[in-house]
Amino acid sequence: MKKPLLLTLAATLAVTLLGSTAHAATGTGTGVLGDTKSINTTLKSGTYYLEDQTKYMYTQKGSSINTYNYRNGISAQYFWTDADNVWNTTTQRAAVDAHYYTGLVYDYLYNKLGRNSYDGNGAPMNVGVHYSTNYNNIFWNGSQLICGDGDGVTFRPLCGALDIVAHEWFHAVIDYTAGFVYNGQSGALSESWADAFGATLDNNDWLIGEDVYTPATAGDAVRSMSNPNAYGDPDHMDEYVTTTADNGGVHTNSGIPNKAFYNFATSIGSRDIAMKIWYIALRDYMTSTATFHDARLATLAACAQLYGSSSTYYTRLAEAWTAVGVL
Amino acid sequence: MNKKMIATLVLSSLVASAFAVNAGAAPDKQVLKDENGQVHTVVGQLGKVSGATAEERALNALDKAKGEFGFDKAAGTFKVKKSHKDENGTTHTKLDQVINGIPVFAQQMIVHETEGTVEGITSGYQALTANTDKARLNDKKAIQAALASTNTASDAAFTQAPAAELLYFPQGDQAILSYKVSFAADGETPVRYDVFVNAVDGTILNTINKVEHTAAVGTGVGVDGVTKTGLNTNLKSGTYYLEDVSKPMTGMIRTRDLRNSTFGFFIYNMTDADNHWDASTQRAGVDAHYYAGMVYDWYKNNVNRNSINDAGMSLESRVRYGSKYNNAFWDGSQMTYGDGDGVNFRAFSGALDVVAHELTHGVTEYTSGLVYQNQSGALNESWSDALGATIDSNDWLMGEDICLPGGTYTAFRSMQDPTLYGDPAHMNDYINTTDDNGGVHSNSGIPNKAFYNFATAIGSRNNAAKVWYTASRDYMTSSTNFSGARAATLQAASALYGSGSSTYTALQNAWSAVGVY
Numbered sequence: 001m002k003k004p005l006l007l008t009l010a011a012t013l014a015v016t017l018l019g020s021t022a023h024a025a026t027g028t029g030t031g032v033l034g035d036t037k038s039i040n041t042t043l044k045s046g047t048y049y050l051e052d053q054t055k056y057m058y059t060q061k062g063s064s065i066n067t068y069n070y071r072n073g074i075s076a077q078y079f080w081t082d083a084d085n086v087w088n089t090t091t092q093r094a095a096v097d098a099h100y101y102t103g104l105v106y107d108y109l110y111n112k113l114g115r116n117s118y119d120g121n122g123a124p125m126n127v128g129v130h131y132s133t134n135y136n137n138i139f140w141n142g143s144q145l146i147c148g149d150g151d152g153v154t155f156r157p158l159c160g161a162l163d164i165v166a167h168e169w170f171h172a173v174i175d176y177t178a179g180f181v182y183n184g185q186s187g188a189l190s191e192s193w194a195d196a197f198g199a200t201l202d203n204n205d206w207l208i209g210e211d212v213y214t215p216a217t218a219g220d221a222v223r224s225m226s227n228p229n230a231y232g233d234p235d236h237m238d239e240y241v242t243t244t245a246d247n248g249g250v251h252t253n254s255g256i257p258n259k260a261f262y263n264f265a266t267s268i269g270s271r272d273i274a275m276k277i278w279y280i281a282l283r284d285y286m287t288s289t290a291t292f293h294d295a296r297l298a299t300l301a302a303c304a305q306l307y308g309s310s311s312t313y314y315t316r317l318a319e320a321w322t323a324v325g326v327l
Numbered sequence: 328m329n330k331k332m333i334a335t336l337v338l339s340s341l342v343a344s345a346f347a348v349n350a351g352a353a354p355d356k357q358v359l360k361d362e363n364g365q366v367h368t369v370v371g372q373l374g375k376v377s378g379a380t381a382e383e384r385a386l387n388a389l390d391k392a393k394g395e396f397g398f399d400k401a402a403g404t405f406k407v408k409k410s411h412k413d414e415n416g417t418t419h420t421k422l423d424q425v426i427n428g429i430p431v432f433a434q435q436m437i438v439h440e441t442e443g444t445v446e447g448i449t450s451g452y453q454a455l456t457a458n459t460d461k462a463r464l465n466d467k468k469a470i471q472a473a474l475a476s477t478n479t480a481s482d483a484a485f486t487q488a489p490a491a492e493l494l495y496f497p498q499g500d501q502a503i504l505s506y507k508v509s510f511a512a513d514g515e516t517p518v519r520y521d522v523f524v525n526a527v528d529g530t531i532l533n534t535i536n537k538v539e540h541t542a543a544v545g546t547g548v549g550v551d552g553v554t555k556t557g558l559n560t561n562l563k564s565g566t567y568y569l570e571d572v573s574k575p576m577t578g579m580i581r582t583r584d585l586r587n588s589t590f591g592f593f594i595y596n597m598t599d600a601d602n603h604w605d606a607s608t609q610r611a612g613v614d615a616h617y618y619a620g621m622v623y624d625w626y627k628n629n630v631n632r633n634s635i636n637d638a639g640m641s642l643e644s645r646v647r648y649g650s651k652y653n654n655a656f657w658d659g660s661q662m663t664y665g666d667g668d669g670v671n672f673r674a675f676s677g678a679l680d681v682v683a684h685e686l687t688h689g690v691t692e693y694t695s696g697l698v699y700q701n702q703s704g705a706l707n708e709s710w711s712d713a714l715g716a717t718i719d720s721n722d723w724l725m726g727e728d729i730c731l732p733g734g735t736y737t738a739f740r741s742m743q744d745p746t747l748y749g750d751p752a753h754m755n756d757y758i759n760t761t762d763d764n765g766g767v768h769s770n771s772g773i774p775n776k777a778f779y780n781f782a783t784a785i786g787s788r789n790n791a792a793k794v795w796y797t798a799s800r801d802y803m804t805s806s807t808n809f810s811g812a813r814a815a816t817l818q819a820a821s822a823l824y825g826s827g828s829s830t831y832t833a834l835q836n837a838w839s840a841v842g843v844y
Contacts, residue, residue: 287451
């Protein structure tokens with residue numbers, strides 16, 4: 001309970017003392033992989049903050065993308081500030097990527113899917129980085145994204161991967177749409193839909209997490225959508241894993257719908273169109289307890305809605321699911 | 328199996344025309360069912376409904392399909408959750424199932440209609456009977472129960488304060504009046520839980536943690552000084568533990584340290600700060616852990632057995648048992664390894680075949696349950712050796728990796744030539760003794776040699792081991808003797824490869840060659 005109070009107090013102070021003098025600014029930052037990128041920041045009283053006020057949700061209702069710093073703790077979060085708007089210190093790298101990639105997620109949701117932030121109604125998008133020490137995870141906690149630094153062996157800071165950041169934000173979208181129960185097949189659909197979104201934004205391969213996973217080993221990843229078997233995950237209903245671990249294998253059996261997405265997107269030659277169908281299916285045609293079979297029906301329904309049931313897309317989609325044994 | 332197949336085939340033929348809303352004339356009403364006969368979707372021409380609001384239209388639409396879904400009246404059975412009109416003008420109205428005005432967890436309907444023309448209904452509905460409509464617990468008690476069951480302190484760093492929502496939780500065809508207690512908390516292990524607490528008796532019906540486990544992968548130096556990569560560990564509070572949570576088990580693979588005591592009460596977790604397990608006191612633990620994972624994988628990948636009990640039980644190992652202890656054993660619930668005397672033997676977990684051997688004793692206990700005495704006892708030993716030589720497949724020796732150069736031994740046993748170590752390789756040499764439970768470690772040479780004969784004849788230790796495992800699981804009793812083992816393995820080979828197969832013939836020859844008929 002300490003943390004929200006701290007933030008509220010600080011935010012109130014900021015608004016009271018500096019509010020009217022805030023200006024949107026464009027800085028440059030160095031990411032986890034050492035690359036340079038342009039980031040949207042806010043200038044208040046001569047100091048730059050990792051607050052992005054450039055999105056539609058800001059004009060609509062004053063919502064920003066805010067990136068905070070756990071400073072390797074697990075409770076209090078602090079503002080990121082910089083004097084010259086060149087975010088190039090080592091500790092800033094995770095924040096730069098978390099901020100930049102969250103911006104890309106907002107843009108994709110808004111421009112390509114017509115969704116205003118994860119809730120569809122302009123909710124601010126907050127991220128906390130440097131969570132705990134050596135923490136090999138990143139997750140949506142129901143109200144914000146929380147990102148660990150990784151231990152340097154298994155992971156680099158996890159927000160250094162666009163597909164992972166996109167994946168986690170999409171869990172928030174799922175919460176506000178189909179609201180999949182995170183268990184069994186509906187849980188695996190939750191994971192798979194999040195992977196599909198990740199691979200649509202980070203579209204240079206079909207791997208998930210390759211940019212931050214095992215820095216000492218090139219070319220490996222957490223999962224593959226084109227070949228789930230490469231990481232021990234099933235890619236066909238014949239290989240469905242029945243287990244009680246991992247909420248019923250939600251990170252394992254996701255391989256099956258993942259492969260269906262891969263099949264579909266590659267057969268029509270567009271991840272964007274495939275994602276649009278996946279999103280409409282999620283929003284309009286699936287309930288919390290949807291099974292793989294329901295997902296097939298729902299994506300076909302969304303495809304019919306968007307492109308017609310006599311379209312090539314519709315046929316390709318049916319084939320994509322059939323190929324993984326979801327009939 | 329077949330039934331399900333037919334059901335899915337029927338489904339697939341319907342799917343082609345499902346939701347064909349943009350394709351000219353809509354088809355007649357179609358009802359899609361899952362393999363249990365549960366209706367999950369109704370599509371096609373459901374007709375026109377009236378109503379000023381989306382809710383009225385949705386309820387009217389549901390009434391049109393109430394026969395298919397099996398409810399009496401939509402009003403009172405469903406309550407609108409949300410509704411929106413999509414880019415094509417189709418309104419999608421999502422409704423929660425309610426009983427006695429209380430929502431049912433995760434049971435929803437979605438009605439799809441355009442200006443009152445109903446195009447389909449997506450259903451998560453099932454008919455449920457409520458156990459009661461009276462909660463006997465208040466929400467405060469429910470929250471206490473949920474926090475206690477998840478070991479969460481009431482003053483934890485909540486990012487989402489615990490809140491309880493009264494609802495029905497579906498369990499079979501029953502709807503159990505429950506509280507869904509939701510909370511998220513920061514901490515060394517962050518959590519985000521939905522805990523379902525029975526509103527009558529306070530029992531926990533279900534727990535879902537939406538923050539995944541933090542499995543880690545480290546490196547470790549084994550007993551022989553060689554570094555192993557891919558050591559599965561668990562990161563908790565910034566410290567790594569020798570706990571492998573990466574397997575699809577209900578439990579985990581865990582390795583702990585007795586620190587040279589024989590008294591199991593004092594057992595210590597093995598931990599490491601940087602996930603590089605390179606201290607000399609960690610070596611026995613690294614190998615016990617790593618090899619247990621390999622044995623787990625062999626059983627899972629080759630014969631689809633999930634751990635010793637085939638229900639995902641934890642594989643527990645204890646290392647550094649006693650002082651200079653020259654043995655390893657399975658005690659009915661865990662593996663224990665001594666350090667060896669340092670003259671003849673290294674730490675016993677340093678040999679993959681020894682680890683596979685001990686774990687297979689566990690598997691045998693849960694399958695045939697061979698009595699550890701006389702011929703059934705020798706079979707118990709032999710089955711463990713066979714799996715040891717299958718998983719550690721570069722020779723036919725047992726324990727060679729932990730025999731120190733310059734010591735008295737080069738290995739414990741040979742499956743290829745049991746006589747090298749004084750064990751019989753033929754029934755003619757069978758040893759009648761009361762020592763060693765009736766010579767279980769010597770007469771095992773006879774079935775060991777049969778396994779060797781068989782595996783080399785068919786050119787596959789893996790296939791031979793599949794036959795051995797299947798025989799133990801399906802065709803052997805606790806008192807099976809050598810001749811019974813021959814019959815059991817032949818039955819297993821027949822089941823797997825057919826009795827007319829060359830595998831079957833090779834197996835007959837393998838047993839005959841050691842004088843077992």
